[in-house]
Amino acid sequence: MPGTPLQDRVALITGASSGIGEAAAIQLAAGGASVVIAARRANRLEALRRRIEADGGTALAVPTDVTSRASVDTLARQTLERFDRIDMLINNAGVMPLSPIATRDVEAWDRMLDVNVRGLLYCIAAVLPGMLERRDGHIVNVGSLAGRRPFPGGTVYSATKFAVRAISAGLRLELSPEDHIRVTDIEPGVVATELTGHIPDESIRDQFHATWSERTPLAPDDVARAILFAVSQPWHVNVNEILIRPTEQGT
Numbered sequence: 365m366p367g368t369p370l371q372d373r374v375a376l377i378t379g380a381s382s383g384i385g386e387a388a389a390i391q392l393a394a395g396g397a398s399v400v401i402a403a404r405r406a407n408r409l410e411a412l413r414r415r416i417e418a419d420g421g422t423a424l425a426v427p428t429d430v431t432s433r434a435s436v437d438t439l440a441r442q443t444l445e446r447f448d449r450i451d452m453l454i455n456n457a458g459v460m461p462l463s464p465i466a467t468r469d470v471e472a473w474d475r476m477l478d479v480n481v482r483g484l485l486y487c488i489a490a491v492l493p494g495m496l497e498r499r500d501g502h503i504v505n506v507g508s509l510a511g512r513r514p515f516p517g518g519t520v521y522s523a524t525k526f527a528v529r530a531i532s533a534g535l536r537l538e539l540s541p542e543d544h545i546r547v548t549d550i551e552p553g554v555v556a557t558e559l560t561g562h563i564p565d566e567s568i569r570d571q572f573h574a575t576w577s578e579r580t581p582l583a584p585d586d587v588a589r590a591i592l593f594a595v596s597q598p599w600h601v602n603v604n605e606i607l608i609r610p611t612e613q614g615t
Protein backbone atom coordinates (compact mmCIF):
# COMPACT_ATOMS: atom_id res chain seq x y z
CA MET A 365 0.00 0.00 0.00
CA PRO A 366 1.77 3.20 -1.14
CA GLY A 367 2.26 6.00 1.39
CA THR A 368 1.93 3.74 4.42
CA PRO A 369 4.70 3.71 7.10
CA LEU A 370 5.76 0.07 6.56
CA GLN A 371 5.66 0.03 2.77
CA ASP A 372 8.13 -2.53 1.32
CA ARG A 373 8.84 -3.98 4.79
CA VAL A 374 8.44 -7.68 5.61
CA ALA A 375 7.19 -8.71 9.06
CA LEU A 376 7.26 -12.26 10.40
CA ILE A 377 4.71 -12.75 13.18
CA THR A 378 4.58 -15.87 15.35
CA GLY A 379 1.47 -16.87 17.28
CA ALA A 380 -0.60 -15.17 14.58
CA SER A 381 -3.52 -17.62 14.67
CA SER A 382 -5.25 -15.74 17.53
CA GLY A 383 -5.09 -12.90 20.06
CA ILE A 384 -2.27 -10.38 19.99
CA GLY A 385 -0.44 -12.00 17.05
CA GLU A 386 -3.53 -11.98 14.86
CA ALA A 387 -4.26 -8.33 15.73
CA ALA A 388 -0.62 -7.39 15.08
CA ALA A 389 -0.72 -9.04 11.65
CA ILE A 390 -3.82 -7.02 10.74
CA GLN A 391 -2.29 -3.75 12.01
CA LEU A 392 1.08 -4.25 10.31
CA ALA A 393 -0.54 -5.31 7.03
CA ALA A 394 -2.77 -2.22 7.15
CA GLY A 395 0.43 -0.23 7.77
CA GLY A 396 1.77 -1.52 4.45
CA ALA A 397 3.99 -4.41 5.53
CA SER A 398 3.95 -7.81 3.85
CA VAL A 399 3.17 -10.15 6.73
CA VAL A 400 4.20 -13.75 7.23
CA ILE A 401 1.85 -15.36 9.71
CA ALA A 402 2.98 -18.41 11.68
CA ALA A 403 1.41 -20.71 14.29
CA ARG A 404 0.32 -24.36 14.46
CA ARG A 405 -3.38 -23.98 13.50
CA ALA A 406 -3.26 -23.88 9.69
CA ASN A 407 -7.00 -23.25 9.23
CA ARG A 408 -6.89 -20.12 11.41
CA LEU A 409 -3.84 -18.83 9.54
CA GLU A 410 -5.50 -19.40 6.19
CA ALA A 411 -8.63 -17.50 7.28
CA LEU A 412 -6.45 -14.60 8.44
CA ARG A 413 -4.42 -14.63 5.21
CA ARG A 414 -7.65 -14.35 3.21
CA ARG A 415 -8.95 -11.54 5.41
CA ILE A 416 -5.73 -9.52 5.07
CA GLU A 417 -5.61 -10.00 1.30
CA ALA A 418 -9.30 -9.10 0.96
CA ASP A 419 -8.42 -5.81 2.70
CA GLY A 420 -5.70 -5.13 0.11
CA GLY A 421 -2.72 -6.42 2.12
CA THR A 422 -0.11 -9.07 1.38
CA ALA A 423 0.20 -12.17 3.56
CA LEU A 424 1.86 -15.57 3.53
CA ALA A 425 0.64 -18.27 5.94
CA VAL A 426 3.22 -20.81 7.12
CA PRO A 427 2.03 -23.43 9.65
CA THR A 428 4.85 -23.57 12.21
CA ASP A 429 5.69 -25.09 15.59
CA VAL A 430 8.22 -22.72 17.18
CA THR A 431 9.46 -25.47 19.52
CA SER A 432 10.92 -27.27 16.50
CA ARG A 433 14.09 -25.76 15.11
CA ALA A 434 13.47 -27.50 11.77
CA SER A 435 9.97 -26.00 11.58
CA VAL A 436 11.30 -22.50 12.33
CA ASP A 437 14.06 -22.87 9.75
CA THR A 438 11.42 -23.91 7.17
CA LEU A 439 9.41 -20.80 8.13
CA ALA A 440 12.42 -18.55 7.51
CA ARG A 441 13.28 -20.31 4.25
CA GLN A 442 9.73 -20.01 2.87
CA THR A 443 9.65 -16.34 3.90
CA LEU A 444 12.92 -15.60 2.11
CA GLU A 445 11.80 -17.54 -0.99
CA ARG A 446 8.69 -15.38 -1.23
CA PHE A 447 9.91 -11.96 -0.01
CA ASP A 448 13.73 -12.14 -0.04
CA ARG A 449 14.14 -10.50 3.37
CA ILE A 450 12.79 -10.30 6.92
CA ASP A 451 12.78 -6.77 8.30
CA MET A 452 10.80 -7.40 11.48
CA LEU A 453 10.26 -10.37 13.75
CA ILE A 454 7.24 -10.15 16.05
CA ASN A 455 8.19 -12.92 18.48
CA ASN A 456 4.77 -13.40 20.02
CA ALA A 457 3.93 -17.16 20.30
CA GLY A 458 3.40 -18.08 23.94
CA VAL A 459 1.55 -20.35 26.36
CA MET A 460 0.47 -19.84 29.97
CA PRO A 461 -0.68 -23.11 31.62
CA LEU A 462 -0.67 -21.73 35.18
CA SER A 463 -0.69 -23.91 38.29
CA PRO A 464 0.54 -23.64 41.89
CA ILE A 465 4.21 -24.58 42.02
CA ALA A 466 3.43 -27.20 44.72
CA THR A 467 1.46 -29.29 42.21
CA ARG A 468 4.77 -29.89 40.34
CA ASP A 469 3.23 -29.80 36.86
CA VAL A 470 6.63 -30.32 35.29
CA GLU A 471 5.15 -31.05 31.86
CA ALA A 472 3.55 -27.56 31.84
CA TRP A 473 6.83 -25.99 33.04
CA ASP A 474 8.62 -27.65 30.11
CA ARG A 475 5.97 -26.46 27.66
CA MET A 476 6.28 -22.84 28.81
CA LEU A 477 10.09 -22.96 28.63
CA ASP A 478 9.94 -24.62 25.20
CA VAL A 479 7.50 -22.16 23.59
CA ASN A 480 8.12 -18.90 25.48
CA VAL A 481 11.93 -19.09 25.66
CA ARG A 482 13.40 -21.78 23.39
CA GLY A 483 10.93 -21.05 20.55
CA LEU A 484 11.57 -17.30 20.85
CA LEU A 485 15.33 -17.95 20.59
CA TYR A 486 14.92 -20.26 17.57
CA CYS A 487 13.06 -17.46 15.76
CA ILE A 488 15.78 -14.95 16.64
CA ALA A 489 18.41 -17.38 15.32
CA ALA A 490 16.48 -17.77 12.07
CA VAL A 491 16.16 -14.03 11.29
CA LEU A 492 19.54 -12.79 12.50
CA PRO A 493 21.79 -13.67 9.52
CA GLY A 494 19.88 -11.44 7.07
CA MET A 495 19.51 -8.61 9.61
CA LEU A 496 23.23 -8.68 10.40
CA GLU A 497 24.11 -8.71 6.72
CA ARG A 498 21.91 -5.68 6.00
CA ARG A 499 22.74 -3.98 9.35
CA ASP A 500 19.01 -3.36 9.67
CA GLY A 501 16.16 -5.10 11.43
CA HIS A 502 13.71 -5.00 14.31
CA ILE A 503 12.99 -7.76 16.83
CA VAL A 504 9.84 -7.26 18.88
CA ASN A 505 9.59 -9.75 21.74
CA VAL A 506 6.20 -10.06 23.39
CA GLY A 507 7.03 -10.37 27.07
CA SER A 508 4.58 -9.51 29.83
CA LEU A 509 3.96 -7.48 32.94
CA ALA A 510 4.72 -10.90 34.51
CA GLY A 511 8.30 -10.33 33.31
CA ARG A 512 8.58 -7.64 35.98
CA ARG A 513 6.83 -9.36 38.89
CA PRO A 514 5.76 -12.96 39.61
CA PHE A 515 2.26 -13.82 40.82
CA PRO A 516 0.86 -16.87 42.67
CA GLY A 517 0.45 -19.78 40.25
CA GLY A 518 2.55 -17.95 37.67
CA THR A 519 6.06 -18.62 38.94
CA VAL A 520 7.35 -20.48 35.88
CA TYR A 521 5.36 -18.39 33.38
CA SER A 522 6.80 -15.30 35.01
CA ALA A 523 10.30 -16.81 34.86
CA THR A 524 9.92 -17.25 31.10
CA LYS A 525 8.88 -13.61 30.72
CA PHE A 526 11.77 -12.41 32.93
CA ALA A 527 13.92 -14.39 30.47
CA VAL A 528 12.29 -12.63 27.51
CA ARG A 529 13.08 -9.27 29.10
CA ALA A 530 16.70 -10.31 29.75
CA ILE A 531 17.04 -11.59 26.18
CA SER A 532 15.65 -8.30 24.85
CA ALA A 533 18.09 -6.24 26.92
CA GLY A 534 21.03 -8.46 25.94
CA LEU A 535 20.15 -8.36 22.24
CA ARG A 536 19.99 -4.59 22.42
CA LEU A 537 23.46 -4.38 23.98
CA GLU A 538 24.96 -6.74 21.43
CA LEU A 539 23.09 -5.78 18.27
CA SER A 540 21.75 -2.23 18.36
CA PRO A 541 24.78 0.13 18.53
CA GLU A 542 26.87 -1.41 15.72
CA ASP A 543 24.45 -3.55 13.73
CA HIS A 544 21.43 -1.22 13.92
CA ILE A 545 19.08 -4.04 14.88
CA ARG A 546 16.40 -2.58 17.10
CA VAL A 547 14.81 -4.52 19.94
CA THR A 548 11.50 -3.87 21.68
CA ASP A 549 10.04 -5.73 24.67
CA ILE A 550 6.24 -5.40 24.75
CA GLU A 551 4.89 -5.98 28.27
CA PRO A 552 1.11 -6.17 28.47
CA GLY A 553 -0.98 -6.66 31.58
CA VAL A 554 -4.22 -8.61 31.19
CA VAL A 555 -5.41 -8.95 27.57
CA ALA A 556 -8.69 -10.65 26.57
CA THR A 557 -7.44 -13.58 24.43
CA GLU A 558 -7.61 -17.37 24.38
CA LEU A 559 -4.55 -17.56 26.66
CA THR A 560 -6.40 -17.85 29.96
CA GLY A 561 -8.84 -20.43 28.55
CA HIS A 562 -5.94 -22.89 28.50
CA ILE A 563 -5.14 -22.58 32.23
CA PRO A 564 -5.44 -26.19 33.50
CA ASP A 565 -5.87 -25.29 37.20
CA GLU A 566 -9.60 -24.73 37.67
CA SER A 567 -9.34 -22.50 40.75
CA ILE A 568 -6.80 -20.15 39.12
CA ARG A 569 -8.89 -20.02 35.93
CA ASP A 570 -12.13 -19.33 37.84
CA GLN A 571 -10.52 -16.68 40.04
CA PHE A 572 -9.09 -14.97 36.99
CA HIS A 573 -12.40 -14.95 35.16
CA ALA A 574 -14.30 -13.79 38.26
CA THR A 575 -11.96 -10.78 38.63
CA TRP A 576 -12.00 -9.81 34.98
CA SER A 577 -15.70 -10.34 34.29
CA GLU A 578 -16.18 -7.17 36.39
CA ARG A 579 -13.40 -5.14 34.72
CA THR A 580 -12.24 -4.20 31.24
CA PRO A 581 -9.01 -5.88 30.14
CA LEU A 582 -6.91 -4.77 27.17
CA ALA A 583 -8.08 -5.90 23.74
CA PRO A 584 -5.53 -7.57 21.42
CA ASP A 585 -5.73 -4.53 19.15
CA ASP A 586 -4.60 -2.26 22.03
CA VAL A 587 -1.32 -4.20 22.14
CA ALA A 588 -1.09 -4.42 18.34
CA ARG A 589 -1.17 -0.60 18.14
CA ALA A 590 1.79 -0.44 20.53
CA ILE A 591 3.68 -2.88 18.29
CA LEU A 592 2.82 -0.80 15.22
CA PHE A 593 4.07 2.32 17.02
CA ALA A 594 7.41 0.68 17.90
CA VAL A 595 8.13 -0.61 14.39
CA SER A 596 7.01 2.59 12.63
CA GLN A 597 9.71 4.84 14.16
CA PRO A 598 12.66 6.12 12.12
CA TRP A 599 15.77 3.89 12.17
CA HIS A 600 17.57 5.90 14.88
CA VAL A 601 14.68 5.51 17.36
CA ASN A 602 14.89 2.27 19.37
CA VAL A 603 11.71 1.87 21.44
CA ASN A 604 13.11 -0.36 24.20
CA GLU A 605 10.08 -1.35 26.27
CA ILE A 606 6.36 -0.70 26.28
CA LEU A 607 4.52 -1.64 29.48
CA ILE A 608 0.73 -1.42 29.16
CA ARG A 609 -1.77 -2.20 31.89
CA PRO A 610 -5.53 -2.03 31.55
CA THR A 611 -6.72 1.05 33.42
CA GLU A 612 -8.55 -1.19 35.90
CA GLN A 613 -5.44 -3.28 36.69
CA GLY A 614 -3.57 -1.89 39.70
CA THR A 615 -0.72 -4.39 40.20
Ligand SMILES: NC(=O)c1ccc[n+]([C@@H]2O[C@H](COP(=O)([O-])OP(=O)(O)OC[C@H]3O[C@@H](n4cnc5c(N)ncnc54)[C@H](OP(=O)(O)O)[C@@H]3O)[C@@H](O)[C@H]2O)c1
Pocket residue numbers: 378379380381382383384385402403404405406428429430431456457458459460479483506507508509551552553554555556557558559560584
Ligand atom coordinates in the same frame (compact mmCIF):
# COMPACT_ATOMS: atom_id res chain seq x y z
N1 LIG B 1 -3.34 -12.44 27.19
C1 LIG B 1 -2.63 -11.84 28.13
O1 LIG B 1 -3.15 -11.42 29.18
C2 LIG B 1 -1.15 -11.61 27.93
C3 LIG B 1 -0.49 -10.72 28.78
C4 LIG B 1 0.87 -10.51 28.62
C5 LIG B 1 1.55 -11.17 27.64
N2 LIG B 1 0.90 -12.05 26.82
C6 LIG B 1 1.70 -12.75 25.80
O2 LIG B 1 1.16 -12.47 24.53
C7 LIG B 1 1.53 -13.50 23.62
C8 LIG B 1 0.33 -13.87 22.77
O3 LIG B 1 -0.66 -14.46 23.61
P1 LIG B 1 -2.21 -14.13 23.47
O4 LIG B 1 -2.63 -13.51 24.75
O5 LIG B 1 -2.50 -13.45 22.20
O6 LIG B 1 -2.82 -15.62 23.52
P2 LIG B 1 -3.38 -16.60 22.39
O7 LIG B 1 -4.55 -16.00 21.71
O8 LIG B 1 -3.55 -17.92 23.09
O9 LIG B 1 -2.18 -16.67 21.37
C9 LIG B 1 -1.06 -17.50 21.54
C10 LIG B 1 -0.50 -17.79 20.17
O10 LIG B 1 0.70 -18.59 20.32
C11 LIG B 1 0.62 -19.65 19.38
N3 LIG B 1 1.41 -20.79 19.82
C12 LIG B 1 1.32 -21.51 20.96
N4 LIG B 1 2.20 -22.53 20.95
C13 LIG B 1 2.85 -22.44 19.76
C14 LIG B 1 3.86 -23.21 19.14
N5 LIG B 1 4.40 -24.29 19.75
N6 LIG B 1 4.29 -22.86 17.90
C15 LIG B 1 3.76 -21.79 17.28
N7 LIG B 1 2.80 -21.01 17.81
C16 LIG B 1 2.35 -21.35 19.04
C17 LIG B 1 -0.88 -19.98 19.29
O11 LIG B 1 -1.18 -20.59 18.05
P3 LIG B 1 -1.41 -22.15 17.77
O12 LIG B 1 -2.10 -22.72 18.96
O13 LIG B 1 -2.22 -22.15 16.52
O14 LIG B 1 -0.02 -22.71 17.56
C18 LIG B 1 -1.46 -18.58 19.31
O15 LIG B 1 -1.47 -18.04 18.02
C19 LIG B 1 2.11 -14.63 24.47
O16 LIG B 1 3.52 -14.63 24.39
C20 LIG B 1 1.65 -14.27 25.87
O17 LIG B 1 2.52 -14.79 26.86
C21 LIG B 1 -0.43 -12.26 26.92
